[in-house]
Amino acid sequence: MAIEDFAFLIPLLPALAFVVTFFFGKKMYSGGALIPIGAIALSCIISILITINLLQNPEEVVHQSIHWFAILNLGILIDPLAAVMLSMVTFVSLLIHIYALGYMSHDPGKARYFAETALFTAAMLGVILSDNILQLFICWELVGLCSYLLIGFWYQKPSAAAAAKKAFLTTRVGDVMFLTGIIVLFSGIFKIYNGNLPEGVYVLQFSEMFNLIPQLSAMHTTILGFEVSQLTIITLLFFGGAVGKSGQFPLHVWLPDAMEGPTTVSALIHAATMVTAGVYLVARTFPMFMGAPDALIVVAYVGGFTALFASTMGIVMNDIKRVLAFSTISQLGYMMLGLGMGAVVGMEAVGVSMFHLINHAFFKALLFLCAGSVIHSVGTQDMRQMGGVGKIMPITFITMLVASLALAGFGIPGTSIGTSGFFSKDAIIETTYLFAEHTGNYIPYIFGIVAALLTSTYIFRLLFMTFTGKPRTNYGGHESPSVMTVPLSILAVFALIFGVLTQTKFYHFLEVTFENSFVHVNIEHLAELGNYDLVHNPGHEPLFILWLPVIVGVAGLVISYLIYYKKVVDMSTIVSRNNPVYKLLYNRYYQHQIFIELIALKITYGLSLIGEFIDRKIIDGIIDGISDGTIAIGETIRKVQTGVVQSYATAVIAGVGLLIILLKLIVEVQ
Amino acid sequence: MIPLTYYLILSTIVFTIGLYGIMTQRNGVRLLMSVELMLNAANINLVAFSSHNNDMSGQVFTLFSIALAAAEAAIGFAILLSIYRMRDMIDVDNINLLRW
Numbered sequence: 001m002a003i004e005d006f007a008f009l010i011p012l013l014p015a016l017a018f019v020v021t022f023f024f025g026k027k028m029y030s031g032g033a034l035i036p037i038g039a040i041a042l043s044c045i046i047s048i049l050i051t052i053n054l055l056q057n058p059e060e061v062v063h064q065s066i067h068w069f070a071i072l073n074l075g076i077l078i079d080p081l082a083a084v085m086l087s088m089v090t091f092v093s094l095l096i097h098i099y100a101l102g103y104m105s106h107d108p109g110k111a112r113y114f115a116e117t118a119l120f121t122a123a124m125l126g127v128i129l130s131d132n133i134l135q136l137f138i139c140w141e142l143v144g145l146c147s148y149l150l151i152g153f154w155y156q157k158p159s160a161a162a163a164a165k166k167a168f169l170t171t172r173v174g175d176v177m178f179l180t181g182i183i184v185l186f187s188g189i190f191k192i193y194n195g196n197l198p199e200g201v202y203v204l205q206f207s208e209m210f211n212l213i214p215q216l217s218a219m220h221t222t223i224l225g226f227e228v229s230q231l232t233i234i235t236l237l238f239f240g241g242a243v244g245k246s247g248q249f250p251l252h253v254w255l256p257d258a259m260e261g262p263t264t265v266s267a268l269i270h271a272a273t274m275v276t277a278g279v280y281l282v283a284r285t286f287p288m289f290m291g292a293p294d295a296l297i298v299v300a301y302v303g304g305f306t307a308l309f310a311s312t313m314g315i316v317m318n319d320i321k322r323v324l325a326f327s328t329i330s331q332l333g334y335m336m337l338g339l340g341m342g343a344v345v346g347m348e349a350v351g352v353s354m355f356h357l358i359n360h361a362f363f364k365a366l367l368f369l370c371a372g373s374v375i376h377s378v379g380t381q382d383m384r385q386m387g388g389v390g391k392i393m394p395i396t397f398i399t400m401l402v403a404s405l406a407l408a409g410f411g412i413p414g415t416s417i418g419t420s421g422f423f424s425k426d427a428i429i430e431t432t433y434l435f436a437e438h439t440g441n442y443i444p445y446i447f448g449i450v451a452a453l454l455t456s457t458y459i460f461r462l463l464f465m466t467f468t469g470k471p472r473t474n475y476g477g478h479e480s481p482s483v484m485t486v487p488l489s490i491l492a493v494f495a496l497i498f499g500v501l502t503q504t505k506f507y508h509f510l511e512v513t514f515e516n517s518f519v520h521v522n523i524e525h526l527a528e529l530g531n532y533d534l535v536h537n538p539g540h541e542p543l544f545i546l547w548l549p550v551i552v553g554v555a556g557l558v559i560s561y562l563i564y565y566k567k568v569v570d571m572s573t574i575v576s577r578n579n580p581v582y583k584l585l586y587n588r589y590y591q592h593q594i595f596i597e598l599i600a601l602k603i604t605y606g607l608s609l610i611g612e613f614i615d616r617k618i619i620d621g622i623i624d625g626i627s628d629g630t631i632a633i634g635e636t637i638r639k640v641q642t643g644v645v646q647s648y649a650t651a652v653i654a655g656v657g658l659l660i661i662l663l664k665l666i667v668e669v670q
Numbered sequence: 671m672i673p674l675t676y677y678l679i680l681s682t683i684v685f686t687i688g689l690y691g692i693m694t695q696r697n698g699v700r701l702l703m704s705v706e707l708m709l710n711a712a713n714i715n716l717v718a719f720s721s722h723n724n725d726m727s728g729q730v731f732t733l734f735s736i737a738l739a740a741a742e743a744a745i746g747f748a749i750l751l752s753i754y755r756m757r758d759m760i761d762v763d764n765i766n767l768l769r770w
């Protein structure tokens with residue numbers, strides 16, 4: 001039997017592990033952690049073997065599909081795009097589960113933790129493996145649920161419970177948009193077939209959806225006087241779902257608060273896997289975005305703006321995990337920006353963006369795990385109380401340094417020397433430059449390059465504040481146990497060399513994502529539908545452009561070094577309530593105030609009051625009025641039924657008398 | 671031979687007395703007596719028409735009617751008796767437990 005036949009086991013094993021750990025974990029060694037670890041290890045092996053097979057023959061993708069009921073198909077699709085995600089998710093999830101053995105060792109809720117992370121892994125693998133949009137949506141909701149459960153893992157803490165609720169509600173906004181997108185898509189397909197959906201074909205399967213792109217693109221709807229292609233509406237609604245899940249502006253507010261969960265959860269869900277589901281969704285439906293006019297431009301702008309916006313807030317945060325949370329938002333913005341650049345580079349955009357996604361998963365998971373290691377040892381998350389941690393935790397310090405270099409994108413352009421972040425982030429910035437050159441629109445490029453400077457600044461600020469100098473408070477610390485440092489070291493190796501090893505192969509591998517045995521679309525043709533002007537033989541960028549990302553990276557390092565290590569500038573003049581810029585950044589652009597006090601308390605509450613008035617007074621009033629009237633009439637009329645036989649007899653006699661008189665009259669008239 | 675009209679007038683008078691009793695009396699026993707009067711008025715009618723038409727079935731009906739009246743009186747008086755034992759009176763206006 002070929003290994004492909006076992007593909008269904010990839011999500012199934014963690015799901016079984018969830019069941020076992022959830023029900024019997026408490027009685028097992030270390031909360032039954034070994035069962036999810038074993039299951040995910042097996043999934044990881046299967047995924048990597050399938051990926052290796054696929055590498056040799058990328059056009060023969062794995063596709064299995066079972067028809068189930070009239071409207072649902074259960075299917076597995078492993079094409080190059082899914083294969084790289086699968087390998088990354090299972091691998092990172094495995095390492096984080098092993099790490100969690102040490103990190104969660106003192107927690108009484110261990111069994112619940114491991115059960116929930118196993119369920120999460122199963123759901124995430126389900127998102128990746130889905131061969132149709134509906135199944136993807138179901139798994140998408142499931143990861144959202146797991147995210148909610150794990151953010152609120154320490155549910156006794158009010159702030160954690162509130163953060164979980166916030167995350168759930170904010171992503172729900174995006175999920176509703178995603179679902180609406182699916183509904184609009186289905187109604188479009190229904191119209192194309194004139195209501196006679198073909199027998200034996202599942203129209204929501206990606207291959208069928210992509211075949212119908214030209215027809216969908218030709219359908220138009222008028223919204224607010226603008227004529228919009230149906231496909232643009234669908235893709236933008238899908239993108240709305242991605243915005244919610246991937247923490248893009250303006251639905252990013254939940255991600256920093258999500259750091260209330262255990263650090264391993266932040267590393268697994270809110271850095272490496274779940275938040276990238278949005279990017280994966282856009283990449284998965286990329287041909288639709290290609291065929292939809294303006295959709296990719298929106299993606300690029302939202303992504304670029306998020307990259308810049310989040311990094312400005314990352315600079316002033318004092319909580320080590322919050323810095324990393326803003327960093328995640330910013331890097332996800334980069335990935336969206338990279339996808340948006342499909343407007344000029346076509347299919348290559350998916351390669352560039354996914355490459356950054358994979359690299360980011362490695363170094364950001366590593367950053368979070370290092371932060372977790374520090375928090376585990378020092379017992380606080382506030383960087384102002386740390387300092388000098390590098391001396392007592394050398395392995396954590398070195399791995400964190402590697403991750404920071406990868407995040408800041410250090411490397412030498414023109415050679416194959418560099419951290420993984422260097423290859424992927426620079427590729428995105430280079431494509432934005434290509435976009436700028438081609439269309440004369442420099443805004444995405446400026447977003448990218450300024451965000452790169454800020455990225456480098458905040459991550460080295462974190463490094464200097466945490467690991468160098470003298471301890472600012474009296475904390476007792478020790479290096480973490482090897483069950484934690486070994487995963488750190490493995491991830492550090494990947495963060496360092498993954499880019500070098502796979503750089504060119506990666507793009508080639510992903511190029512056939514939409515041209516294989518399962519789905520065959522012509523990106524060039526779709527780009528014409530979407531009015532995108534693709535560049536075919538890009539010239540080499542000027543040397544300055546190649547070097548600029550690295551230069552700003554080093555500049556960020558120098559700025560942080562001068563301010564936080566050498567202390568040439570007195571921080572107290574900058575960090576004060578009187579500095580309006582600092583105040584603005586520290587309060588996160590007053591987003592909380594805007595979201596809660598303006599949108600929630602004023603607008604939504606006001607609308608609710610109106611709604612309540614209509615419901616209580618008008619609708620209920622009508623219904624209550626009808627029933628009250630009926631009761632009142634009944635109360636009056638029932639008095640007729642006296643219960644006294646005599647009055648009945650009187651009535652009977654009167655009636656009979658009347659009848660006789662009437663009869664007599666009628667007879668006389670006739 | 672007494673003409674039919676006389677019987678009918680008699681029965682109308684008896685019936686009207688019974689009806690008046692039903693509508694005005696509050697005493698249970700008097701009510702029952704009024705009901706008996708009305709029944710008997712009907713009986714007079716039946717017998718009168720029977721002899722007028724030379725048809726015996728009217729008199730057979732009357733026998734049935736008398737038997738029925740006896741049964742009704744027995745049940746009615748039994749109820750009134752037990753009410754009297756319970757409440758020491760048989761005023762039907764006060765027997766209103768099931769009334770609104």
